[in-house]
Amino acid sequence: MNSEIEALARRQSGMIARRQLTARGMGWNAVDRHIAAGRWKARSPRVISTFTGELTVDQQRWLGVLHAGPRSLVGGLTAGARHGLVGWERSTVTVVVDDELAFEPVPGIRFFRSRRPFDLLASPRAGVPSCHLEPALLLWAAYDAPLRPAHGVLAAAVQQHLTTADRLLEWIQVLKPLRRAPAFREMMRDVEGGVRSGAERDVLRMCRRYGVPEPDLQTPRLDADGRRRWTDCEWRLPDGTSLVLEVDGSFHMEAGQWAADLRRSRRLTVPGRLIVRATAFEVRHEPQEVARDLFTLGLLAHAA
Incomplete structure (x- = not known):
């Protein structure tokens, strides 16, 4: 493994997409030899790990975005946890993509399609590519969540000082049309008044x-x-x-x-x-x- 690939593996918690290896001069036959020798392990048809043990939470997130391709981000409650949200963790990793039918399913990964610009959604935070906290939670609350958890997660994010009611209101405007937007705006008035839960x-x-x-x-x-x-x-x-x-x-x-x-x-x-x-x-x-x-x-x- 050359130094460029080693550096890439370190940045991605030991997870690498086959396309990344091909771009760095390592063909699929060479990758398969590492896997056959027990040094690496195939985690999906598109992603390998440079180790063979169990995946950590961070490595599972990398698996999702590397499998989905460059235009993908962890989103939903997965992004919430990455930004520090406590009490809403889920074992399934949510990955936001622009075409949910463009690749094979992966156990433990849920792909959520969004046509909103990825440059708008993407957080500049280093590490696994992720949505900004506010659009990640608002999209989950609008399209994935039952009504009570939808309101509860937004209140929790403000309560835990990860965002503010004003920032959520700004993102509601940016993301329009957004399902449940009127109810979310009404809720923000309660949050500003001290409401901490659904x-x-x-x-x-x-x-x-x-x-x-x-x-x-x-x-x-x-x-x-x-x-x-x-x-x-x-x-x-x-x-x-x-x-x-x-x-x-x-x-x-x-x-x-x-x-x-x-x-x-x-x-x-x-x-x-x-x-x-x-x-x-x-x-x-x-x-x-x-x-x-x-x-x-x-x-x-x-x-x-």
């Missing part, structure tokens, strides 16, 4: 629909052990009591997380602070029931 946005929608006073979101509190926690939604009742609504998402169904959340609620409960819980499903699909319970606990008098 569940919080559903709470605000419930408040506006049923006349519930809008709560303070993510209020910092010290628990019984002196650790700082944040309550999801909090109201001050006329008698001075704090009414706290904690919204459990679907991930709370895991037993260990559920037990930890119950412990958290106990330790946040002190005289003058009343904590109640609801599921994200209830807040979204049965908001009238949640609103009625909140009124019963004192918010009706507070609203008046």
Whole structure:
């Protein structure tokens, strides 16, 4: 392996496309000899690795873009993770291409076709070619995601300080026509007001629909052990009591997380602070029931 190929392999985490080797003077027969000798391994009809072990996350991303060709970028939640988004990781790598039928499928790689200019989408960040964070998430939210995750991922990106509502609004304009754009613009107003999750946005929608006073979101509190926690939604009742609504998402169904959340609620409960819980499903699909319970606990008098 000559020095130019060695340098290329280092830049691409040990992954090389056959076309790249051919351009550097190594024909397919020479490549196949390395594979037969057990030094290299074919990862797809178009991509080989200069090692034979399991692929890392980064190498799996390189496999996707090298297989798809020069006009490809990691996108969707894969690009989100590469830009630092936490909590939305997926095992399947998403690669944005301009023609999804131009090459063979690869296990673990999902190809997403976009006709938008790749020069517009491409991030200048070094390493595996990737979309900018904002168009990657907006395209995923518009065309791949169910409605709740679509809103949740955009709120999460702002919450994690990876982007801003203003930047997302700019990209919504750049990407037009974009499916769900009006709903995304509306959501950005909530995000600017402090909404950090899809569940919080559903709470605000419930408040506006049923006349519930809008709560303070993510209020910092010290628990019984002196650790700082944040309550999801909090109201001050006329008698001075704090009414706290904690919204459990679907991930709370895991037993260990559920037990930890119950412990958290106990330790946040002190005289003058009343904590109640609801599921994200209830807040979204049965908001009238949640609103009625909140009124019963004192918010009706507070609203008046």
